[in-house]
Amino acid sequence: DTGVSQNPRHKITKRGQNVTFRCDPISEHNRLYWYRQTLGQGPEFLTYFQNEAQLEKSRLLSDRFSAERPKGSFSTLEIQRTEQGDSAMYLCASSDALVGGETQYFGPGTRLLVL
Amino acid sequence: AQKVTQAQTEISVVEKEDVTLDCVYETRDTTYYLFWYKQPPSGELVFLIRRNSFDEQNEISGRYSWNFQKSTSSFNFTITASQVVDSAVYFCALSEERSFNKFYFGSGTKLNVKP
Numbered sequence: 001d002t003g004v005s006q007n008p009r010h011k012i013t014k015r016g017q018n019v020t021f022r023c024d025p026i027s028e029h030n031r032l033y034w035y036r037q038t039l040g041q042g043p044e045f046l047t048y049f050q051n052e053a054q055l056e057k058s059r060l061l062s063d064r065f066s067a068e069r070p071k072g073s074f075s076t077l078e079i080q081r082t083e084q085g086d087s088a089m090y091l092c093a094s095s096d097a098l099v100g101g102e103t104q105y106f107g108p109g110t111r112l113l114v115l
Numbered sequence: 116a117q118k119v120t121q122a123q124t125e126i127s128v129v130e131k132e133d134v135t136l137d138c139v140y141e142t143r144d145t146t147y148y149l150f151w152y153k154q155p156p157s158g159e160l161v162f163l164i165r166r167n168s169f170d171e172q173n174e175i176s177g178r179y180s181w182n183f184q185k186s187t188s189s190f191n192f193t194i195t196a197s198q199v200v201d202s203a204v205y206f207c208a209l210s211e212e213r214s215f216n217k218f219y220f221g222s223g224t225k226l227n228v229k230p
Contacts, residue, residue: 031216033216033218035218040222040223041222041223042119042206042208042220042221042222042223043160043206043218043220044220045217045218045219048216048217055216056214056216056217058217089158091160093160102215103150103162103165104162104218105162106152106159106160106161106162107159108157108158108159109158109159111158
């Protein structure tokens with residue numbers, strides 16, 4: 001059973017460029033989550049999917065951010081016109097939806113640096 | 116207001132000492148879940164434990180133990196006979212009934228175990 005994988009692991013970009021990250025969840029998990037973690041802080045929820053449906057988005061997810069999960073398997077998170085404040089670790093997690101409160105299993109994250 | 120507070124930013128101990136990491140949470144929901152995760156320098160959040168609000172039994176797993184007290188809204192984590200490999204950042208998280216999919220993380224406690 002492979003865990004959650006994320007690519008790339010590191011990304012350096014210039015301000016104003018677009019970036020896209022990919023997350024592959026644990027294969028039988030139907031829920032997928034994105035979090036952002038800045039230095040010295042805990043992860044903050046961005047959005048989650050149940051299968052291909054995006055069911056909740058945080059106010060942190062500005063209109064420059066878009067997430068997709070087209071076939072209910074892998075997901076992508078795109079940031080358009082990156083800003084220095086977008087520099088952070090972007091974490092993906094997945095869970096097997098049952099009745100609620102399920103454990104979320106996290107990937108290794110993508111560390112983004114915007115110059 | 117912070118839903119999860121980890122007041123200890125950083126703790127340093129010498130190997131074989133016992134150490135307790137504090138977690139205080141705030142919620143109005145009667146059903147909720149509490150979690151502890153470990154984040155080693157590699158960055159991946161590793162799941163340690165999940166408790167629901169109706170189960171106040173303390174739990175022990177090897178050198179790890181957890182003390183859940185609803186009366187004080189605390190869910191503390193103790194490592195007995197700490198080892199260098201325990202060095203990491205530890206996060207406490209809350210999942211509430213009103214939105215089980217959104218985890219609220221504390222800001223983490225960095226544990227340094229010195230040989």
